[in-house]
Amino acid sequence: MSPITNFEPEKGKSLSRHSIKPLQYRRIIKKYLPMLYVIFLLIPIYFLVCYSFKTESEIKNSITPIPMLGTLANYKAIFNDPQSYMAFINTLLYVLVNNVISLVVAVPGAYAFSRYSFLCEKHLFYWFLASRMIPPATVAIPLFQLYSTMGIVDTHIAVALAHCLFTVPIAVWILEGFISAVPREIDEIAQLDGYSFPHFFIKILIPAIAPGIGVTVFFCFIFSWVEILLANWLTTVDAVPFGSIILRAGTALGLNSLGWLSAMAVLAILPGVLFIYFVRNHLAKGFALGQIS
Amino acid sequence: MLKPTRNSSFFLILPALILVGGSSIIPIITIVNFSVLDVFYGNSFIWVGSKWFIQVLNSKDFYYTLLRTFAYSAIVMAIEIPLGILIALSLPRSGKLVAFYIIAIAIPLMIPLVVVGLLWLLMIHPQWGSLGVLLSLLDLRIDINNVIAAWSVIVFVDVWHWTSLVVLLCYSGLLAIPGRYYQAARIDGANRWNVFRYVELPKIKRVLIIAVFLRFLDSFMVYAEPYILTKGGPGESTVFLSHSLMRTAVQQFDLGYSAAISLIYLSIMVLFSWILYKLM
Numbered sequence: 001m002s003p004i005t006n007f008e009p010e011k012g013k014s015l016s017r018h019s020i021k022p023l024q025y026r027r028i029i030k031k032y033l034p035m036l037y038v039i040f041l042l043i044p045i046y047f048l049v050c051y052s053f054k055t056e057s058e059i060k061n062s063i064t065p066i067p068m069l070g071t072l073a074n075y076k077a078i079f080n081d082p083q084s085y086m087a088f089i090n091t092l093l094y095v096l097v098n099n100v101i102s103l104v105v106a107v108p109g110a111y112a113f114s115r116y117s118f119l120c121e122k123h124l125f126y127w128f129l130a131s132r133m134i135p136p137a138t139v140a141i142p143l144f145q146l147y148s149t150m151g152i153v154d155t156h157i158a159v160a161l162a163h164c165l166f167t168v169p170i171a172v173w174i175l176e177g178f179i180s181a182v183p184r185e186i187d188e189i190a191q192l193d194g195y196s197f198p199h200f201f202i203k204i205l206i207p208a209i210a211p212g213i214g215v216t217v218f219f220c221f222i223f224s225w226v227e228i229l230l231a232n233w234l235t236t237v238d239a240v241p242f243g244s245i246i247l248r249a250g251t252a253l254g255l256n257s258l259g260w261l262s263a264m265a266v267l268a269i270l271p272g273v274l275f276i277y278f279v280r281n282h283l284a285k286g287f288a289l290g291q292i293s
Numbered sequence: 294m295l296k297p298t299r300n301s302s303f304f305l306i307l308p309a310l311i312l313v314g315g316s317s318i319i320p321i322i323t324i325v326n327f328s329v330l331d332v333f334y335g336n337s338f339i340w341v342g343s344k345w346f347i348q349v350l351n352s353k354d355f356y357y358t359l360l361r362t363f364a365y366s367a368i369v370m371a372i373e374i375p376l377g378i379l380i381a382l383s384l385p386r387s388g389k390l391v392a393f394y395i396i397a398i399a400i401p402l403m404i405p406l407v408v409v410g411l412l413w414l415l416m417i418h419p420q421w422g423s424l425g426v427l428l429s430l431l432d433l434r435i436d437i438n439n440v441i442a443a444w445s446v447i448v449f450v451d452v453w454h455w456t457s458l459v460v461l462l463c464y465s466g467l468l469a470i471p472g473r474y475y476q477a478a479r480i481d482g483a484n485r486w487n488v489f490r491y492v493e494l495p496k497i498k499r500v501l502i503i504a505v506f507l508r509f510l511d512s513f514m515v516y517a518e519p520y521i522l523t524k525g526g527p528g529e530s531t532v533f534l535s536h537s538l539m540r541t542a543v544q545q546f547d548l549g550y551s552a553a554i555s556l557i558y559l560s561i562m563v564l565f566s567w568i569l570y571k572l573m
Binding site: 005026029030033034037038040041042043044045047048050059060063090101104105106108109111112113115116117118124128131132133134135136137138139140141142143145146161162164165168169172193222225226227228233241246247254258260261265268269272273275276277280283290 | 296297298299300301302303305306308309310312313315316317318319321323324327377380382383384385390392394395396397398399400401402403404405406407408411412413415416420421423426431453457460485504510513514516517520521534535536538539542543548551552555556557558562563566
């Protein structure tokens with residue numbers, strides 16, 4: 001081969017190598033980054049689940065990635081102690097009350113925002129969203145006073161009402177998007193068919209936006225379930241959420257109840273994970289609410 | 294689409310309005326009330342004008358706390374927003390793994406705030422925690438009594454917890470971009486950066502604004518995680534506004550002073566949300 005013909009492909013090769021190299025990096029990143037990120041997210045949770053199946057001495061003496069002497073003692077301890085398991089029931093109760101209230105008021109509200117224009121419509125919509133800017137810490141004391149004059153401090157109703165501060169706006173926001181996606185002709189046809197307004201809501205509108213309701217409940221559930229500041233502050237004995245118990249036990253981490261705490265934590269994570277599994281197909285739409293509004 | 298005007302539909306919103314107003318407007322009015330009054334024996338109120346505000350604005354502690362909160366917000370957002378966009382870009386848009394990725398990525402968002410704190414408190418323990426032991430093998434001991442270590446832990450935990458929100462929001466924005474946009478970009482000879490800059494970024498701008506908003510608001514209200522992880526220590530170095538406010542209000546029961554802080558806190562939130570909104 002002549003040196004020239006030898007030279008030509010060499011040059012071409014080096015050129016193409018230069019232009020391909022960053023591409024390859026990119027392909028590698030694209031291939032492995034999501035997986036790495038997911039592993040990074042799930043590892044601590046995996047270890048938490050492990051801890052919850054270990055005995056106290058096993059946690060403190062050996063760091064094994066799998067529980068060697070799998071024990072259910074931690075979970076049994078929680079289910080045998082009324083104070084611990086009632087904390088979960090309390091949380092579930094106020095979250096349920098909150099979600100029902102939020103949905104009942106948010107569906108008509110979202111319908112109005114989606115279908116009609118009226119006095120101060122835009123302002124009201126933004127005012128709803130602006131209540132997201134209120135730090136719970138600033139309203140804690142006034143809410144406590146308000147609820148104690150109403151005589152509902154330390155009840156599930158109090159926490160459920162307080163959580164409406166952020167669940168109702170998010171519910172109105174999400175539902176507005178879903179209702180706007182339902183063609184308005186349906187309203188008119190229902191009217192012509194002689195449906196009364198409440199009838200139309202229950203029989204036609206709500207089935208039409210069922211996925212939207214699912215997504216809304218999901219978000220309201222999560223926001224209310226994870227909140228601790230108000231829930232802790234508004235309860236003392238009868239309606240104490242699991243968060244307060246973990247807060248009390250966790251901040252005094254001198255600790256000889258790590259397994260028990262881990263089991264509490266696992267039980268606290270469980271409902272959210274179950275829930276996410278049920279709404280997984282509609283979740284992307286829920287997160288896409290940015291484009292809708 | 295033009296919507297018909299019907300003012301009576303205001304009544305449909307009224308229940309929601311009353312509920313949200315009941316837990317926002319009424320407390321805020323109460324705070325305004327407290328911020329100009331002094332309380333004696335729990336029942337006699339005296340007008341003190343701007344005394345509490347002057348006291349707050351002259352207190353060094355308040356400025357330090359405010360500065361810390363801003364620093365925290367800025368650091369956390371500077372890490373989470375780019376990282377979230379990067380991961381959202383690298384997620385597959387279709388295929389079998391998508392559902393798995395979405396569920397796995399959303400899991401941290403479902404975890405109660407106290408549990409996030411507890412989880413990482415267990416993880417970083419130098420004797421029992423897996424991460425703590427791993428790091429101590431590398432001769433790195435996480436000493437929560439060191440200011441830099443405490444801050445790194447808190448920021449790290451926040452990144453672990455909240456980057457997913459940015460990822461999911463951006464991902465849902467990216468999914469909405471039609472394939473022909475990419476084809477057009479390829480015909481124009483755009484490289485990857487140009488595709489991102491001129492096709493993807495404008496399209497995800499709206500969700501990105503929402504992500505920035507939510508991250509700003511939440512990081513500025515942060516309470517439970519630092520409270521559990523460091524208890525505000527060492528010294529005051531990880532006390533943020535919500536924590537400091539709860540301390541003044543609940544432990545010292547200093548109503549007027551904490552009401553003044555609350556109002557300033559609230560106006561900062563609104564002001565900065567407005568600035569963010571105007572900037573973007």
